[in-house]
Amino acid sequence: MESFEYTAHHPRVVFGAGTLSRLPAEIARAGGSRPLLLSRRGPVAGVDAVFDGVAMHTPVEVTERALEVVRERGADCLVALGGGSSTGLGKALVARTGLPLIAVPTTYAGSEMTPILGETDGGVKTTRRDPALLPATVIYDVELTRTLPAGLSVTSGLNAMAHAVEALYSPQANPAIDSFALDAIGRLARALPRIADRPDDLDARADALTGAWLAGICLGTVGMGLHHKLCHVLGGSFGLPHSETHAVVLPHVMAYNAPTAMARIAAALGVSDAPAGVFDLAARLGAPTSLAELGLPETALRTAAVAATETPYPNPRAVTADGVERLLSDAWHGHRPATAAGDLSRLTAQVVASFAGAPDQRLAALLGDLVTRLHGFVADNDLTEAEWTAAIGFLTETGQLCSPTRQEFVLLSDTLGISSAVDLLSNSRSPDTTPSAVLGPFYVEGPPVKEHGADLAEGLPGTPLRADVRVTDVDGRPVAGATVDVWQSNQDGYYDVQLPDLEGPVLRARLRTDGDGRLWFRSILPSEYPIPDDGPVGRMLRATGRHPYRAPHLHFMISAPGHRRLVTQLFVAGGPYLDSDAVFGVKDDLIIDFPSDEDGTRRVAFTFRLGPDSAGD
Numbered sequence: 001m002e003s004f005e006y007t008a009h010h011p012r013v014v015f016g017a018g019t020l021s022r023l024p025a026e027i028a029r030a031g032g033s034r035p036l037l038l039s040r041r042g043p044v045a046g047v048d049a050v051f052d053g054v055a056m057h058t059p060v061e062v063t064e065r066a067l068e069v070v071r072e073r074g075a076d077c078l079v080a081l082g083g084g085s086s087t088g089l090g091k092a093l094v095a096r097t098g099l100p101l102i103a104v105p106t107t108y109a110g111s112e113m114t115p116i117l118g119e120t121d122g123g124v125k126t127t128r129r130d131p132a133l134l135p136a137t138v139i140y141d142v143e144l145t146r147t148l149p150a151g152l153s154v155t156s157g158l159n160a161m162a163h164a165v166e167a168l169y170s171p172q173a174n175p176a177i178d179s180f181a182l183d184a185i186g187r188l189a190r191a192l193p194r195i196a197d198r199p200d201d202l203d204a205r206a207d208a209l210t211g212a213w214l215a216g217i218c219l220g221t222v223g224m225g226l227h228h229k230l231c232h233v234l235g236g237s238f239g240l241p242h243s244e245t246h247a248v249v250l251p252h253v254m255a256y257n258a259p260t261a262m263a264r265i266a267a268a269l270g271v272s273d274a275p276a277g278v279f280d281l282a283a284r285l286g287a288p289t290s291l292a293e294l295g296l297p298e299t300a301l302r303t304a305a306v307a308a309t310e311t312p313y314p315n316p317r318a319v320t321a322d323g324v325e326r327l328l329s330d331a332w333h334g335h336r337p338a339t340a341a342g343d344l345s346r347l348t349a350q351v352v353a354s355f356a357g358a359p360d361q362r363l364a365a366l367l368g369d370l371v372t373r374l375h376g377f378v379a380d381n382d383l384t385e386a387e388w389t390a391a392i393g394f395l396t397e398t399g400q401l402c403s404p405t406r407q408e409f410v411l412l413s414d415t416l417g418i419s420s421a422v423d424l425l426s427n428s429r430s431p432d433t434t435p436s437a438v439l440g441p442f443y444v445e446g447p448p449v450k451e452h453g454a455d456l457a458e459g460l461p462g463t464p465l466r467a468d469v470r471v472t473d474v475d476g477r478p479v480a481g482a483t484v485d486v487w488q489s490n491q492d493g494y495y496d497v498q499l500p501d502l503e504g505p506v507l508r509a510r511l512r513t514d515g516d517g518r519l520w521f522r523s524i525l526p527s528e529y530p531i532p533d534d535g536p537v538g539r540m541l542r543a544t545g546r547h548p549y550r551a552p553h554l555h556f557m558i559s560a561p562g563h564r565r566l567v568t569q570l571f572v573a574g575g576p577y578l579d580s581d582a583v584f585g586v587k588d589d590l591i592i593d594f595p596s597d598e599d600g601t602r603r604v605a606f607t608f609r610l611g612p613d614s615a616g617d
Contacts, residue, residue, distance in 0.1 A: 004174035009115060009131045010217060011103070015140040015210075017202065020044065020104065022139060023079065030100035030136045032077025036070055038089050039081040041106070049073045051089075056242050057120040057235050058088035067096055075099065080135075083156070084109030084242060091117040091133045103135040106144045108156040108188075108208055109243070110163050110216030113138065118232060125236020134220075140213060142206045150199045152243065154285045157192045157208055159246035160215040161185055161278070165254060166225045167218035168261040169316045177222055178264075180214040185268040187211030189281060196285045225315040226308070227253040230324070233307045240294045247287045248294065248331055251279035255337035256327050260316040263380050272345040275337040290334030301328045348375040397536045405497040407441035411537045414438055414583035415546075423567075432474040433611040435587045437569040440555060441531075442495040447485055450509035455522040458506050462491035462524030465594070468605040471517045471558060478517030479610055482560035485510050486521065488553070493529025525594065525602050526552045528576045531583070541582070551577040551586055556608065563610040570606055 014022055024046035027035050037047040040054050051069045055062045066089060069075075080090030081104040088111060090101045095117060103112035115134045118127040148156070164181035167173060188211040194204035230249055234240045254262065255275035262274040271277030283289050292298070305325035312319040330337070351371045358364035377383070401408040413419045419438040426436075450456065467486075471479045487508035489495050496506045511519045530548040533541060541548050552575040559565040571578060571591045578586050594602045 006174045011135045012137045017142045019139050019141040026102050026137045027077050030077055034075050035077040035079050036073055036075035037079045038086050047079055054085045054089050056085050057125055058092050060119055060121040063092040083107035084111045087111045094133055100136040102137045104139045108160040108212035110160045110212045110219055113216030114220030120236045123237050125232045140209055142209055145205045145209055146200050150196045153195045154192050154287045155243035155247040157188045159243040160212040161188045162227050162246045162250045163215040163219035166227050167222050170222040171314050172222035177218050181218050182268045184211040184214035189269045223314055225313050226319055229313045230308050233304050238296055244288050244294055247282050248291055251275045251337050252327050252331040257317050259382050279336050291332040298332055301325055344379050348372055394536050401535045408535050410441040411531055415537055417584045420584045430611050434568055434608045435589050436567055438585045439567050447508045447510045448505055450511055452519050456507050456509050457524045460490055464601040465523045465525045466603050468520045470607040471513050472609055474609055474611055479560045480513055480515045480517055482513040482558055485557040487555045488526045489529045491527050493527050526554055528552045548582050549577045551575050551581045558608055562613055564613050566610055
């Protein structure tokens with residue numbers, strides 16, 4: 001069972017095209033009449049006072065200068081228009097003045113949706129979280145992003161994607177944030193190539209801005225990991241540009257933390273390997289792919305790695321200085337991330353390709369799909385060598401227990417529901433025929449031939465039973481001469497093949513219908529019974545808290561020329577385990593009344609409807 005906590009603190013959001021026109025109303029809504037604009041873009045309608053000294057990483061000295069302007073102008077409201085640097089300065093001023101803040105982002109930074117402030121003082125960047133830092137309103141005007149250069153759009157979008165990626169493996173992750181994060185990743189991955197190709201594409205811009213908004217919610221709601229710690233170190237201590245650093249570092253941190261969350265991220269990106277997919281997206285769109293391009297000297301890698309591990313953020317993989325230094329070295333050189341998922345993808349492709357020359361293309365397709373799904377299972381569950389060795393041992397023991405009188409592999413197929421799934425897809429496609437059911441592990445070829453009225457129990461103890469059977473086609477016409485094999489357990493729940501002291505078969509027979517499609521026989525009422533649980537299948541059931549019991553039933557196998565063979569079961573209405581049959585074989589239409597006569601004999605009467613045989617069946 002999943003456990004989580006979720007607290008939402010989100011600003012009011014105004015989203016659309018041309019929404020900057022709503023700024024005066026939002027200033028008034030926040031109680032302001034003397035706003036100060038924090039922006040490098042110059043004044044906007046309704047705001048005369050401007051501070052244009054915004055700087056990356058929110059240096060404390062810049063904040064102090066802006067604070068002087070706030071006091072000089074008597075500002076009672078702050079408006080941050082621009083990228084994350086403008087928003088960061090606005091939050092720094094909120095922390096010092098308590099004034100309301102309205103954020104108007106023009107990039108995809110996402111920080112406008114967070115109660116987080118990162119400030120740089122003396123070359124060290126520190127962060128703090130306080131709900132009081134949240135803007136009163138965020139105005140998203142898609143028109144303002146149309147002039148954002150394509151290159152900066154790409155790196156800013158990858159910065160936003162980093163918030164969503166790290167949210168998926170945050171200790172505070174929850175279903176709501178997971179949904180926001182995956183939606184954000186998908187939107188950004190689709191929008192950024194369109195923006196790089198057509199920077200004025202308003203729909204692509206809207207998609208990217210929506211993705212940034214969702215990623216910002218992720219960033220503001222749950223804690224971040226190694227990626228954000230590294231970017232704070234590289235930006236605050238080494239002066240690297242913010243969004244470009246995120247773009248370079250992200251795929252390498254993803255590779256470091258793989259496979260955690262990477263399968264879901266890959267699906268959102270539409271790729272097989274998430275870290276390589278992000279790297280390829282950045283490279284294809286012209287974003288920087290190495291820290292060397294950003295001006296970081298190679299001699300700084302060790303220093304940065306140590307700084308990032310001194311007070312590390314929570315992270316799915318242990319953070320060590322040596323491990324982070326190797327990560328940064330790959331990022332510095334611009335190496336394409338090599339992950340187990342990428343290697344596995346190539347391996348899977350090789351194995352599937354090896355079946356291409358098979359004479360039977362259906363066999364090739366089945367094996368190819370099986371390999372793909374099995375490899376996916378290995379990757380999705382990060383299967384260990386010890387776990388796979390245990391699985392091989394389990395399957396080996398399952399095979400070793402198979403004999404002419406015991407089919408442990410059939411039992412395994414039954415208890416995993418595979419037999420019922422194959423039966424459902426293969427035999428239950430016509431509403432006019434009797435539903436089929438699993439064959440089970442106790443059918444024996446060539447049962448003894450019996451005449452109508454024979455007693456299949458041959459004196460075994462149990463509640464007497466009379467069975468009246470009719471076999472027809474789907475139009476109700478009798479099927480004469482149909483071969484009907486019947487088998488069942490005794491009153492203690494055992495089949496004859498499980499009782500070595502019995503001489504010859506019992507409680508099983510082969511009968512044929514008469515000219516009216518009828519037959520009848522005597523037996524005893526079938527009992528519920530445990531499937532054999534002294535082998536590997538039984539251990540699996542116990543390990544998963546499942547019981548081994550089957551609901552009481554009679555087995556039938558019916559065949560006739562020109563008709564599709566029917567394998568089915570009749571279940572005793574009111575019997576135990578009908579709702580928890582160990583092999584998932586019960587179907588509502590096969591639950592039948594077995595009424596009692598005055599002498600205590602139970603009766604069952606049933607008409608089986610056979611479908612026509614079809615070519616290729």
